[in-house]
Structure formats: C-alpha cells, structure tokens
Amino acid sequence: MTAVRESAAKSRPRSRRGEGETLREDLLAATEELMIKTGSADAVSIRAIADAVGVTPPSIYLHFADKSSLILAVCERHFEVFDSIIEEAGRSTGDPVESLRRRGRAYVRFGLENPEPYRILFMTRAEGARQYDVLVGAGGRAFQHLVDAVQRCIDAGAFRPVDAVLAATGVWTAVHGVTSLLISLPGFPWPDVDALVDHVCDIEIRGLNEPVPELQGGAS
C-alpha cells in the first residue's frame, strides 16, 4: 500500500559538500506551501514536510532545532514582508492621518490574506527566545514605524499631544482586534469587512483628534 502522500520528489539527490543550505531553503518552501494548503501549522507534520521534500524526517533536525523553529522561520519571513507592505501603504500619501488609515487597512488585509502566519506570530502565546527575537528584531522596528507615524499626526496638529507610544499601542491593538477576530470567528455575522475596518480607523482617528476648543469660547 504505502500511501504516496502527495509529493512529487520521491527521493532527492543528496546535497554536495557545502550545499546543505539548499535543503534548508527547500524545507522552508515546502513547509510554507503545506501551511497554506492545510491552513494550519499543526496540520502539517514533520513527516509530511520530509515527504514533500523527498527526505527522511530526522534530516529536518539538522537544519532546525524542532518543529516550532521551522514553522516560526516560515512566519518570520512573512513578517518582514508584512512590515514593508505597511510601510509602503503608509508612504502612498503625504497626509499623516490618511497615511495612518492606509497603514491600518494594509495591516488588516495582510492578516486576512496570511491568516496562519498571522495567527502564529500574534495569536499564540510567545515565550522565551521567540519572544525576544521577534519583538526586539523585526517586530521592534515595525512597532517603531507605527510610533513614528502617530508622532507625525501629532506634529501636524491633527492629533492631541498624547503619549505617542501609548497611542500607537492603542492603534495596534485596535487593528489587531479586528484582524484576529475575523480570523478566529469567520462564522460570526460580521458587518462588511471594509466598512468595519474603516469604522475602526475612524474611531481611532476621531478619538485621537485635536478637539476644537469650543468650550473656552475661543476667538475668531
């Protein structure tokens, strides 16, 4: 019987000396493909990955410490793209407030288009090394980009002079809230997604708005 699983490569030629890295790349690619196909990281097994690449399970451990390291490596690749896409969306306009809104839209869209990496990066408990790596590395940079974007709104006088880090954290949690619930509960009777995202951005922007000083009976 020997179920053929699905791989094309029944067995792959052993890499030459010094070319071990090629297997590592192939493993990442195969894992990503399987994750997208199955829609869940738990659903892809070490054996399935090994089969897809045409190699035996233990050889995976020559390149990754364990399964979660492999999965995380795949997700971190997405994260780099994540940050750059958001930055690009933010740079597509000169108005800082509109820029922030576009960042928010891009964030949600990316999360919905890459639900499993998003889930792994932001919706599962991070511990130890992973926490440090992701948060201090690419994650830290991405968050700083958001803080800067908020600061620009403050500097432009569009937002009250709040603590930019606190405000940025609030913005992040807001867009994450929509993204993550849409991913987790696809069966909930959600309003139109675009309308919801726009509403969330509206609330955030209005909430951080400089209020017109009407209470003091300002002049002119």
Place this chain on the structure above:
Amino acid sequence: MTAVRESAAKSRPRSRRGEGETLREDLLAATEELMIKTGSADAVSIRAIADAVGVTPPSIYLHFADKSSLILAVCERHFEVFDSIIEEAGRSTGDPVESLRRRGRAYVRFGLENPEPYRILFMTRAEGARQYDVLVGAGGRAFQHLVDAVQRCIDAGAFRPVDAVLAATGVWTAVHGVTSLLISLPGFPWPDVDALVDHVCDIEIRGLNEPVPELQGGAS
C-alpha cells in the same frame, strides 16, 4: 517504573446506575484544573485527565465525543460567567458611557485572569458546530448585551447616532485587541495595563462622542 503522574485518586469506585453524570462533572473539574495548572489546553492529555479522575482514558469518550468537546465544554462554562460578570459591571452605574467603560475593563480583566479559556473561545479558529453553538447561543446573547449598552449611549445623546451594531462590533474588537495581545505577547514592553485599557476605552468613547455642533453655529 510506572510514573505515578500526580493524581491522588488511584482508582475511583464505579458509579452506580444512573449516576454516570457524576463522572462527567468530575472530568470537567479535573480538566479545568489541569488547564489552569499547565496554562494550555494542548498540554493536558486525555490520559492525564483520566489519571486525575482515577479512570481509564476510553471512559472519557462515553461522556464527550472527543478531546476538543471536553475542552470546549470547560470553556463554555467560563463563557457564561464571563457574560454575567460583564453585565454586572455594566449595571454598577447609571451613566451609560461610564457603564460601557466598566464593561470594557471587566472584559479585559476576565480575559487576563482566564487566558486559556479566552484563547480557546476567541483566539483559535472556530469551525462547524462550535461556531454555531457558541455564537448563536451564549455568545449571541452577550453580543446583544453589548449592542444594547451602546444603544443606550446613543439614546442618551452621548454618542452620535451611528449604527449600534457596527459601533458595538468596533468596541468588541477594541477590547479584544488589547486582551488578546496581552495574552499572546506577555514579553512585549507594554505600558501599564490599566492605563492602556483606560486609553482604549477613552479612544472608543471619544471616537463615538457626539461632536458639539460648533461648525453650524448652533443656537441656544
């Protein structure tokens, strides 16, 4: 060797006729305890649960279809309490806006105090039966309670006359965003949690505020 695992009850007396439900209750209690102790539903195994109760693994399947049904049953119990705690917090004041703020605080606090049930209910992909049960049942009621709370703010003239369902959805995603990120990334350099939650509530409330009609130069 036979590792003793940890249970006290080495074996439990077989239930009498008609008392099968007692095992079901014991299973729920033991599972909840193990979930709290290990902090993760995956970390508690069918065998560990069976051991803790003093029974063999297959007997669990006489009371629950599979492991996830058992876990979900534990979480749904929490959900009932969740809703009632939020309702209670909301009723503790007459001011609808302050009431909404208290609901938000209670929501986040409950999530942080029961991270694993929260994770399972709101942070893992829900499918099929579970989706239907939780969303249409207790979840539907809880959400309706939130919509009502928002509507009261609108009726009181404290919020603009927005779509109450859309606004409630936004409020939910906002408090969920904080809760879920705090659970997932405990190592992130978060601001003070209370300050963050208050800030998120502030933004939401200000964002939904009735703007003083200064642009039209309103009368009186």
Place this chain on the structure above:
DNA sequence: GACGATGACTTATCACTGATAACTCACTCC
C-alpha cells in the same frame, strides 16, 4: 592515490498522543 575526517543524510526506535473495538462486571427489573 590510499586514508582519515566530516558533512549530509538514513535506519531503527522511543515515548507519547487521541481514538476505537471488544470485552467485563455489577446491578436492575421482570
């Protein structure tokens, strides 16, 4: 050009997981 070293991988196996089929036991009711 034989030879030890080593990079790249395989074979065999472990401990564990959720789950099922088939059996046993004790009690109840007729």
Place this chain on the structure above:
DNA sequence: GGAGTGAGTTATCAGTGATAAGTCATCGTC
C-alpha cells in the same frame, strides 16, 4: 434467577515529534 444494560476496562491502532547510532560519499592531506 436470568436477560438487559449502564459504566467502565483491556488491548490496540495509527500517527506525532524527537533522538541515537549508523551509512555513505566527498574533501583535504600526506
């Protein structure tokens, strides 16, 4: 007192992540 059944057990399965130890080809060296 025997059939029926509720309540649980024994034995076992297929699959999981992971490891120890072996194989095999290639490289650098003498």
